Amino acid sequence: MRWKELLLVAMASVCVACGEPARSGDEPAVQAVTKPQVKSTDFAILPCKGLEEAAPCALVMAGGKRVLFGAPGGIGRTLSRDDVRNMDAVMLFSLRSEGSEGLDEIRNASWRAGHEGSLPVSGPSGTGAFIGALNLAYEVSDALTFVEDRPAGGFDAALLALLPGEDDERSIVFNTGDLQVTKIESRSSRAGYWVDYEGHRVVLEPCGANQAEEFAGAADLILNCESGWPLKTPKFVIQG
Numbered sequence: 001m002r003w004k005e006l007l008l009v010a011m012a013s014v015c016v017a018c019g020e021p022a023r024s025g026d027e028p029a030v031q032a033v034t035k036p037q038v039k040s041t042d043f044a045i046l047p048c049k050g051l052e053e054a055a056p057c058a059l060v061m062a063g064g065k066r067v068l069f070g071a072p073g074g075i076g077r078t079l080s081r082d083d084v085r086n087m088d089a090v091m092l093f094s095l096r097s098e099g100s101e102g103l104d105e106i107r108n109a110s111w112r113a114g115h116e117g118s119l120p121v122s123g124p125s126g127t128g129a130f131i132g133a134l135n136l137a138y139e140v141s142d143a144l145t146f147v148e149d150r151p152a153g154g155f156d157a158a159l160l161a162l163l164p165g166e167d168d169e170r171s172i173v174f175n176t177g178d179l180q181v182t183k184i185e186s187r188s189s190r191a192g193y194w195v196d197y198e199g200h201r202v203v204l205e206p207c208g209a210n211q212a213e214e215f216a217g218a219a220d221l222i223l224n225c226e227s228g229w230p231l232k233t234p235k236f237v238i239q240g
Contacts, residue, residue, distance in 0.1 A: 036234050040064035043197045043238035045204075045221065047231040050078045054230040055098045056206045058223065059083065062197040062238075063178045067091060068106065069193060069204050072098055076105030085113035085152075089163065089174050091181065092123030093206035094190045095130050104134055107160055112145075114152030118161035122173040122183055124191040131160040170215075184212040194219075200237045204228075 038044045038061045048057035048070070057070035059079070065088045068075075076084075087110050093099045103121070110119055121131050135158075142158045145151060151158070165171025165183055174181035182194040192205030192212025200220045205212040207225035216222070220237050223229065 039239075041238070041240070042236060043200055043202075045202060045223070045231065045235040045237070047233065048072070048075060048078045049232075051075065051230070053098060056093050056204070056223070056229045058204060058231050060195055060202070060204075062195070063176060065176060065179050067174065067179075067181060067195070069093065070206075071100050071103040071106060073101040074105075075102035076109045079106075079109070081109075081113045084110040085115050087115060087119060088176075089120040089122065089181070091173070091183070091193055091204075092121065092127060092191065093204075093209075095124060095126050099206065100130065103131070103160070104138070107134065107138070107158070111153045111158040112149070112151045115157050116153065117157055118159040119157075120163045120174070121160050122163040122165070122181075122191075124185050124189050125167050126189070128162045128166050131162060135159050184215065186211050192224075198238060202237060 035046050040063065043062040046059040046061065048059065051057065051072055051074050053072050055070060055072035057072055057075065060067045060069060066083060066086055067089045068087060069091045070093050071090055084106060087106065090103065090106060107119060121127060146155050163173045165173045170182065170184050172180060173183045178197060180196045184192045186192065186209035188208045190206050190209040192203065192209050194212060194216055195202040195204065201216065203213050203216045203219045203222040205224040213222055213224055221235055223231060
């Protein structure tokens with residue numbers, strides 16, 4: 001069913017509420033976790049505090065951009081409204097539940113917070129089908145939410161969008177000129193990443209993968225199964 005048809009169905013089912021303002025009680029709780037001040041010129045890797053699982057997860061802030069690595073369950077509670085509204089991309093380490101079951105939380109929270117446009121996502125092979133299934137699963141819910149609550153983002157902003165390079169073993173998946181993210185896929189269907197900013201490199205890799213670290217060359221910081229997860233304190237590669 002096309003989204004316009006879904007909107008018509010939703011509008012017909014909730015017409016008595018069409019004039020009501022958004023109801024804050026319907027929104028998922030997003031509890032901001034205190035984090036250090038990060039300038040637009042900094043290169044910072046911030047922990048996803050408050051998660052019950054010790055899954056790999058970090059928010060990278062560099063060049064005024066926000067990129068989330070890992071989407072474990074409960075991630076929506078660890079990010080501020082400003083974080084989800086201004087999220088530039090999400091990088092999945094794995095499509096296993098421990099690394100991806102929080103993606104729908106980010107999807108819905110960012111839409112309600114006013115994220116402009118679809119949220120870009122990268123990950124190992126199969127990510128396109130995965131986010132397509134999530135978008136399909138929320139079609140009716142999105143239409144109802146759009147009519148009842150009027151999220152700050154437009155209707156299309158609810159959708160997840162696939163970044164390029166899904167089936168490549170190594171591919172630049174995000175590039176703003178100063179901030180570049182390269183995905184390296186392992187034989188275990190997991191993905192590690194190089195994050196390059198202003199001549200500095202950070203390697204982020206989950207347990208069960210080692211190619212990103214192995215071929216990274218000189219890196220300022222490596223977060224992997226042996227040394228980095230769960231990340232407990234902020235790491236500044238560039239600060240000042």
